Amino acid sequence: MPVEEFVAGWVSGALGLVLGHPFDTVKLLGFFKGMSFPIASIALVNSVLFGVYSNSLLALTATSHQERWAQPPSYTHVFIAGCTGGFLQAYFLAPFDLIKVRLQNQTEPRAQLGGPPPRYRGPMHCAASIFQKEGPRGLFQGAWALTLRDTPTMGIYFVTYEVLCRQCTPEGQNPSSATVLVAGGFAGITSWVAATPLDVIKSRMQMDGLKRRAYQGVLDCMVSSVRQEGLGVFFRGITINSARAFPVNAVTFLSYEYLLRWWG
Numbered sequence: 001m002p003v004e005e006f007v008a009g010w011v012s013g014a015l016g017l018v019l020g021h022p023f024d025t026v027k028l029l030g031f032f033k034g035m036s037f038p039i040a041s042i043a044l045v046n047s048v049l050f051g052v053y054s055n056s057l058l059a060l061t062a063t064s065h066q067e068r069w070a071q072p073p074s075y076t077h078v079f080i081a082g083c084t085g086g087f088l089q090a091y092f093l094a095p096f097d098l099i100k101v102r103l104q105n106q107t108e109p110r111a112q113l114g115g116p117p118p119r120y121r122g123p124m125h126c127a128a129s130i131f132q133k134e135g136p137r138g139l140f141q142g143a144w145a146l147t148l149r150d151t152p153t154m155g156i157y158f159v160t161y162e163v164l165c166r167q168c169t170p171e172g173q174n175p176s177s178a179t180v181l182v183a184g185g186f187a188g189i190t191s192w193v194a195a196t197p198l199d200v201i202k203s204r205m206q207m208d209g210l211k212r213r214a215y216q217g218v219l220d221c222m223v224s225s226v227r228q229e230g231l232g233v234f235f236r237g238i239t240i241n242s243a244r245a246f247p248v249n250a251v252t253f254l255s256y257e258y259l260l261r262w263w264g
């Protein structure tokens with residue numbers, strides 16, 4: 001199994017994250033400002049995504065990454081490989097994403113004199129206290145909603161990228177850097193627009209039971225969210241998700257493609 005794609009996915013995930021970090025810190029209330037935890041986690045998750053995607057395409061089409069612009073795979077194969085990557089990466093992402101969402105939603109003032117200490121003091125403390133209270137399964141709260149969010153949307157992500165690259169590139173040639181940047185950016189936006197409804201539900205499932213009612217499951221969470229807040233609830237955060245998605249995914253794809261070309 002070729003491993004270059006895993007390594008390129010790792011490096012490109014870390015580079016994309018550096019660009020996306022200002023958007024993430026805007027959403028966070030000061031508890032999640034450091035870079036080391038997000039870099040380590042997103043790089044690992046991106047490595048699984050790109051590595052599994054590329055190796056699934058290899059299994060489906062018997063073409064390696066180097067041969068793929070000359071012998072392009074069908075969009076159905078690209079979609080299946082993207083969904084496979086999205087499905088597997090969701091299990092790596094689940095604990096990290098849970099910690100991120102728990103910290104994002106922690107609204108207690110940071111260090112008020114005489115006030116109660118915050119529930120979680122940082123990512124490691126958050127992981128340890130979930131583990132202590134709920135065991136290893138607690139770290140996977142909301143993982144099912146995350147899998148439902150990421151499996152089809154990662155298929156959409158890679159298909160959008162392929163369609164745009166092929167539209168803008170003469171047949172059989174490698175896409176230019178500008179094409180890779182634009183196609184990667186739009187792949188990020190399209191996938192995030194499609195993912196936002198389940199992203200909202202996923203975050204609610206991850207916070208469930210901490211402050212408010214316990215949902216029976218993903219469907220129950222969807223139904224009661226729509227009943228209480230209307231259909232608009234599914235579009236919460238769509239603007240910031242899209243604004244972040246363009247630069248992050250433009251750089252992710254550019255660095256991924258260049259690293260693989262450089263390694264031959």
Ligand SMILES: CN(C)C(=N)NCCC[C@H](N)C(=O)O
Binds near residue numbers: 150195249
């Ligand atoms: C949930 N969806 C749609 C995605 N994760 N889409 C692919 C983009 C992945 C990239 N690391 C990012 O954070 O934008």
